[in-house]
Amino acid sequence: MGVTIKDVAEAAGVSISTVSKVLNGHYSISEKTAERVRGIMREMNYYPNANAQSFASGSNHTVVLLANLAPNAAFQNPHMFEIISGLEEALCKRGYRLILRGTDATSACGIAEEIISRRSADAIAVHVGVMSHPLAAVLTRLQFPHIVLGAPDFDSQVCWIDNSNTYSGTVAASFLLSRGYKRLAFIGGKSYDLGSALRLQGVKQGLSNAGEKLEDQYIWLGESTRADGFRMVENLLSQKELPDAIICANNYIALGCVDAVAKKGLRIPKDIGVMAFDNFPFSQIIEPPLTVVDINVRDMGAQAAKFLTDIMRHPNTQIQTYITTSNVVVRGSTR
Secondary structure, three states: OOOOHHHHHHHHOOOHHHHHHHHOOOOOOOHHHHHHHHHHHHHOOOOOOHHHHHHHHOOOOEEEEEEOOOOOHHHHOHHHHHHHHHHHHHHHHOOOEEEEEEOOOOOHHHHHHHHHHHOOOOEEEEEHHHOOHHHHHHHHHOOOOEEEEOOOOOOOOOOEEEEOHHHHHHHHHHHHHHOOOOOEEEEEEOOOOHHHHHHHHHHHHHHHHOOOOOOHHHEEEEOOOHHHHHHHHHHHOOOOOOOOEEEEOOHHHHHHHHHHHHHHOOOOOOOOEEEEEOOOHHHOOOOOOOEEEEOOHHHHHHHHHHHHHHHHHOOOOOOEEEEOOOEEEOOOOOO
């Protein structure tokens, strides 16, 4: 005979009702007790009947994540998969499973409507890369538990979680000033690149806090590519007075930046410092390895799971928040 819920309750020293509430994610059970009961379940290889559990509770303990899973998506946005990893791990600890649905911004709304109408999930997580006005309207109109991973670039009432790009920009500027750099340059994306724009705003704020200013001739904006990064930095370095350090809005621009600095015959970091945002894998294999502002996106995923379970338990909860856990990883591209 297999392990029963009664066996789990006796082993954990709690009531059958408590084990049932843990299985259903009930808010009245403390996280400490819930984690202990789940540990006993794992030790005893107890797996409740999912269909029966769903029928009894009205819940299937499933969260669907809508995201772009197309080829090269991991290369274009390595952070997304770190976020997913943190989200899945934290949801699992709370008794939920995560299902990935690959989509794009055009199709995501229809998929969400299907999930909601069929009640095939208790909640929906949406990567900001597939977010749209129609999807925001559906989620808010139907008041379905959800969270968007990343701040949408339009006004809406959806629940979202993100890091603060402005704060990260301030961190970058403050770090370089602390290392003795005075004339800073910023190479970033065009105005529609919201993350880059906010990082630029933060750099300006960090300099202003120290009584310094980011001069207009040291701000270059273009496409967030290696090729455009090279072009912008090549133009920057053609000026009579060069900056002491260059802040790149992302790793792709930084790749082009390093190429342009080498072509100019300058040495990093002896002649000029280079710094970027996001601790992507190739930031460590560029020569020299990049000093970066690192954003703990795995923790962002874990926090998203916590907020999402809160929303499921308390549907009227409205969450729009930042995680500001940015820190500097110092490598060979700065002194």
